[in-house]
Amino acid sequence: MDVVSDAISAVRLGRPSFSRVGMKGSWCVRLDPYVGAGFAVVLKGGCWLRPDGGAPISLGVGDTVLLPHGTGHVIAGSPVGAAAAKKAVPFELWLAGQRVRPEHEETEILCGKYWLDCSRMHPLMAELPEVVHLPSRVGSHLELRAAIDLLAGELDERRPGACVALPNLLDLLFVYMIRSWMSETTAGAWPGALGDPVTAAALRALHSDPAAPWSLDRLAAEAGVSRPTLARRFTALVGRPPMAYLTWWRLIRAAALLRDTPETLAAIAGRVGYGSPYALSHAFEREFGTTPGRYRAQAADRSGPAAEPSAGLGAPVRQ
CATH class of the missing domain: 1.10.10.60 (Homeodomain-like)
Structure with missing residues (x-):
């Protein structure tokens, strides 16, 4: 086992949970802090993510966000100020009321959680920032881009074996997000140690x-x-x-x-x-x-x- 694989394996619990959601018009939803790591991948359109205590981040098609420490956050269709963030609809409540297919909406997002045992986290995982934003750029993070394309393909069609393929692709996405962060960051001890x-x-x-x-x-x-x-x-x-x-x-x-x-x-x-x-x-x-x-x-x-x-x-x- 290599260090990154071991660091992930030591804390990972069960299978990731995920939802494919679609939005249009004016919308603003909140995900409260949780034990684990959150993620979001923009499959269509664009949105804004505001982490608790942080500034809004603009997300476009192909952008990926990892919240390694389960930071609470708001996702919205437009830039989110502090006042709007307080009025955001809880994500679970909003999700329960959906009646449309995401592909029929202006914005489509794949979001979810990795369940982690944070009681004894490897320092490589502990030093990840609150928000890892990986913008989609031509020629960058090719493995991550390929994983996103594969995920989108599995979501578009009910293919045989999808119930096995999707959780494994999500695990692969987790690895590629951490790997991409390590290749770009100039902070943190562990990228230097492994380099x-x-x-x-x-x-x-x-x-x-x-x-x-x-x-x-x-x-x-x-x-x-x-x-x-x-x-x-x-x-x-x-x-x-x-x-x-x-x-x-x-x-x-x-x-x-x-x-x-x-x-x-x-x-x-x-x-x-x-x-x-x-x-x-x-x-x-x-x-x-x-x-x-x-x-x-x-x-x-x-x-x-x-x-x-x-x-x-x-x-x-x-x-």
Whole structure:
């Protein structure tokens, strides 16, 4: 596994929920803050998005917006001021009253949520800004553009296998949005860490086999540098020394396995590099402030739903 895949897999819960919506005339809807990441893709027309505490953003056809931290926001057909934002109709209430097909409207948007476990988020995900706006530009973000085109095609026709294709395309969209942000941003530590050949090589090694008996010597050899060079560059870019990062990542992986699998504590200990369930339990409680058993029970209570499309292929259609 690479770092970005691991960072996403560690927090993702269930399947994304989504709706294909159409609007015309004067409209303004609000989505309240939520646990997870929101997204919107403009398929036709244009609109404005105003995040809580932020300025309005103009969106055109092909534009994509990711709200990685579930920031509340308003979407409207025209620029939204503070007064108009307060009068916005709650999205769920507005959606329930729709009676038309989105493709018959002036503006068409695919929007939804990725359910995330934000209790132990990888720092790569944590440092994403409140709003990631990826405008549609000729020649830019070709993979993201292709994913949007595929999504639009699946929404236009009720094709065999669509119920499998759509959630997987939405997962792909999530990856491409993060990847596109990383390729453009000049802020944040993690794009720099993954762009540094020494640190990136060490991270790849640790994420490929976190259960291996890693030492600083072995990791430095894997990265092709001396121990002091690895320790200095890794710590400066990642924010913690290599072995401290490995310990933390092993426990994050253990938490994900407790949340997502029925495996025993002994089996999980072996998969993340601990010699016994007792050793893992002791380290886990020190890091998380709770036992693995209690964590598993609590995770089951707070898991997001394995959401399905709201109607048909995601369109809020009421025949």
